[in-house]
Amino acid sequence: MPVHNSEISDIFGKMADLLEIKGANQFRVRAYRNGALSISNLSKSLRNMVSEGVDLTDIEGIGKDLSDKIKEIIETGYLEELQELELEFPGGLIDILKIQGLGPKKVKVLYDELNIGNVDELRKAAENNDIRKLSGFGAKTEENILDGIKAREEKGEDKRFLFAKAEEFILSLTEYIKGINGVNKVTVAGSYRRRKETIGDIDILVTCKDRDIVMDKFTNYEDVNKVVSQGNTKSTIILNSGLQVDLRVVDGESYGSALLYFTGSKAHNVVLRSIAKDKGLKVSEYGIFKGDKNLASKTEESVYKKLGLSYIVPELRENNGEVEASKNNQLPKLVELNDIKGDLQMHSHYSDGSNTIREMVEAARKMGYEYIAITDHSKRVTMAGGLKRDDVLKQLEEINKLNEEYDDITILKSIEVDILKDGTLDLSDDILKELDLTVCSTHYNRNLSREEQTKRILAAMENPYFNILAHPTGRIIGKRGEIDVDMEKIIESAKKNNCFLEINAYPKRLDLSDNYCRLAREMGLKLSISTDAHSINDLNNMIYGINQARRGWQRPEDIINTRSLKELLQLLKKD
DNA sequence: GCCGTTTTCGGCCCGACTGTTTTCAGTCG
Numbered sequence: 001m002p003v004h005n006s007e008i009s010d011i012f013g014k015m016a017d018l019l020e021i022k023g024a025n026q027f028r029v030r031a032y033r034n035g036a037l038s039i040s041n042l043s044k045s046l047r048n049m050v051s052e053g054v055d056l057t058d059i060e061g062i063g064k065d066l067s068d069k070i071k072e073i074i075e076t077g078y079l080e081e082l083q084e085l086e087l088e089f090p091g092g093l094i095d096i097l098k099i100q101g102l103g104p105k106k107v108k109v110l111y112d113e114l115n116i117g118n119v120d121e122l123r124k125a126a127e128n129n130d131i132r133k134l135s136g137f138g139a140k141t142e143e144n145i146l147d148g149i150k151a152r153e154e155k156g157e158d159k160r161f162l163f164a165k166a167e168e169f170i171l172s173l174t175e176y177i178k179g180i181n182g183v184n185k186v187t188v189a190g191s192y193r194r195r196k197e198t199i200g201d202i203d204i205l206v207t208c209k210d211r212d213i214v215m216d217k218f219t220n221y222e223d224v225n226k227v228v229s230q231g232n233t234k235s236t237i238i239l240n241s242g243l244q245v246d247l248r249v250v251d252g253e254s255y256g257s258a259l260l261y262f263t264g265s266k267a268h269n270v271v272l273r274s275i276a277k278d279k280g281l282k283v284s285e286y287g288i289f290k291g292d293k294n295l296a297s298k299t300e301e302s303v304y305k306k307l308g309l310s311y312i313v314p315e316l317r318e319n320n321g322e323v324e325a326s327k328n329n330q331l332p333k334l335v336e337l338n339d340i341k342g343d344l345q346m347h348s349h350y351s352d353g354s355n356t357i358r359e360m361v362e363a364a365r366k367m368g369y370e371y372i373a374i375t376d377h378s379k380r381v382t383m384a385g386g387l388k389r390d391d392v393l394k395q396l397e398e399i400n401k402l403n404e405e406y407d408d409i410t411i412l413k414s415i416e417v418d419i420l421k422d423g424t425l426d427l428s429d430d431i432l433k434e435l436d437l438t439v440c441s442t443h444y445n446r447n448l449s450r451e452e453q454t455k456r457i458l459a460a461m462e463n464p465y466f467n468i469l470a471h472p473t474g475r476i477i478g479k480r481g482e483i484d485v486d487m488e489k490i491i492e493s494a495k496k497n498n499c500f501l502e503i504n505a506y507p508k509r510l511d512l513s514d515n516y517c518r519l520a521r522e523m524g525l526k527l528s529i530s531t532d533a534h535s536i537n538d539l540n541n542m543i544y545g546i547n548q549a550r551r552g553w554q555r556p557e558d559i560i561n562t563r564s565l566k567e568l569l570q571l572l573k574k575d
Numbered sequence: 576g577c578c579g580t581t582t583t584c585g586g587c588c589c590g591a592c593t594g595t596t597t598t599c600a601g602t603c604g
Contacts, residue, residue: 027587031576063577101593103602138595190604203604229592229603236592236603246604248591266604273588284589 003074004484005039005046011079012036012066017094018085020104021111034061037267039070041320043519048488050074060319092118099148100228101141109134123149147226154242160198161243162477164507164544167192169243170202173221177247180217182209185255189262194314195547197477197510201244203262207252218247254286256299261285267319268312275307275323283307315550320518334550335529337543339562342371345416345439345470345502345530346539350395351376352384354535357398357411363536365409371565373412373530374399375439375470378426380418387415389431396434410565412436416470421445423459425466432465437572439502439530441470442483450484457490461497467572468528469494471504471511479508487516491525498574500560503529503552505545506538517552526571528560 016032038061039046049056056067073079089111096107096119110116113134114125122145125131131142161169170188178186183206187193190203208214215235219227228236228244236246250258261269262285269283276283281290287297288306296302301311309326313334316322325331347353348360355363357374364372376395377386387395392415399411413435418426419442425432432438440460448456460466472490473482494501501520504511509532512520520527529545531538549559556562560571 025576028576030587034577057577061577065576101602105601136595136600140594144594201604231592234591234604262604264604270588277588282588286590 003047003077005042008046008070008073009036009039011073011082012039012069014094015079015082015085017097017104018082018089021089021093021097021108022085023104023108031061031063031066034267035066038062041267041318041515043515043522044488045486046070047074048486090117092121095119096122099145099152101144101148106136106141109136119149119152151226151238151242159242160200160478161241162507163192163195163197163199163547164541166199166202166243169223169239169241173202173223173239173245174204176221177204177206177214177218180208180214183214184208184252187259189259190264193263194265194317195551197514197548199243201246203246203248205248205250205255205258205262207255208249211249214249215247250285252298254297256301257283257287257297257303258285260300260303263314263317265318268317268323271319271323272307272309275309279307281306313550315547316553318551320553332553332555335546335554335556335559335562337546339556339559340369340529340542340546341564342369342373342412342561342568343531343533343539343542344373344412344414344437344468344528344561345375345504346372346533347376347384347416348374348395350374350391351381351386352534357395357402359536360533360539361402361406361409361411363539365406367539369409371410371412371568373414373437373439375414375416378415378417380420380426381416381443386418386426389427392427392431392434414439416441418443419457419460421448421456423456425460425463429463429465432463435465436569437467438465439468439470440466442474446474446483448483450486453483454486454489457485458493461490461493461499464574466497466499468500468502468530470502470530471506471509471532472501472516473511473513475511475513476508477510482511487519488523491520491523495523495525501525501527503527503545503549503554505529505531505541505543505548507541507544510544510548512548512552514548514551517549517554521553521558526558526560527554530561 012032013036016029020029038059050071056062056070057064069079093107093111096102114130116122116125126142126145131137132139174186177183185207187205189205191199192202211232215230218235219230219237223239224237225240226238234248238244273283281288287294288303296306304311310329312322312326346360348357377384379386379388396413399413403411414437416439419440420426475482501512529549531541533539560568
């Protein structure tokens, strides 16, 4: 029975939700949540770890009990204790818990008093004004519940925004805030600053002269749909897009500690606070304190320093070993946008791209690239106008001519060749051997079993002309999951066959995930970062791939397209 | 339920805001 880390993490999340409604010890609830988070951050699959006999209690937040529960889930596909809890409380309560303003205590009262077990029943009760009669509830709460239900329906359940999409809203909002009279610093903190692939909500920190003016202007921003709260230090709005934004006004003196606190992640902050505690200190958004004395607060660096740590960049703040690395001065120097010397996946009008090769080359020259690879689709991908043998030959001719014309950039001859169901490549070796490199990917037969899917890709990697596995899991964030593969085996095989995996920078893909990037780094496999551009504008997406790589602990030397053309070709060479 | 150079029990982050109640509990991040 295939059980993935995300499923185990979800089960522990549900356990936490239902236990909380039940009124269980809050620290027990937290233990489940910590366990869920810890699992979702793992680079290796628990399934493989169990079969290899790894001691799961080595994982932070996993003790004897959760370790046994993980094994139970992997063996049986479910957790008996959760099933028992679901008999006590309807599963629909978890949906109610997700509505803004409703926490475990209120949900339990609603269930106990009015027998409300799902969102529909909740809506009816609110519309009948039954809820305001309950002690602790009132007319305003009822109104907020209806608003909350509506917001969830409009926004869609658990909807997070793609980083690139959230960025659009954030840029115009921060411009607006910067224009408010008396505003000094404006910084977007939270998961946006950590460059997560998706963003739940936005935290903006400002320093200013007059708090009231800023809060007033903020809640009256033209794109506001609802003002959730407005106070002196914190206000919350929901934009018309459904994106929630918190604005926090802080003193310049505590800017660093506030930035640290509101950038998170929560797990990172918890570790920092425990280090502080061991040293007899206390960390809050106002500073790092010894008794009442504030030792440091102005910059993040100063707070880290008081904890005996070197500065940790936001992308690494997930409690994935970054604190330990900082303590030992072993933090990696992460790859940056200007390390990139070329782009190894893009499409032209030969297949489904919207620009000519020449236009792509001109755009790449403006970006200062030393090389690009033109990687149109191969024939199997009919929908995208995949290239047949003769089309490829024609394209190679055009590229040869262009290469004669330009002396500041090299156009690498390549193709995004489809990996067929049986693991063979969609074009024969005699044409592949004419190319400088191949970018290989799966587009069809996404539903194969884990064993078959893995076997398919391993077989393809045995082909002597296989260079880069593009968008390795085929996911589309928020729309389509990953194909089921054993990534450890794929990475092993890539190393063995001198192949590489791609970080696809396309905002909807960002494939590899940060966890898989870390796995590749741990296993010593190099990656490429490519935009998969279908137009000249898409070439600018490289930054999103860089973000992903940085979250995956990638250094410049781990990325093949940080190399000069000469070094790159050397790396691609098979023995 | 997890964790541990104060290790097998006792602690586990805490401050802001809202809505209800009348001094504070619940929620959120």
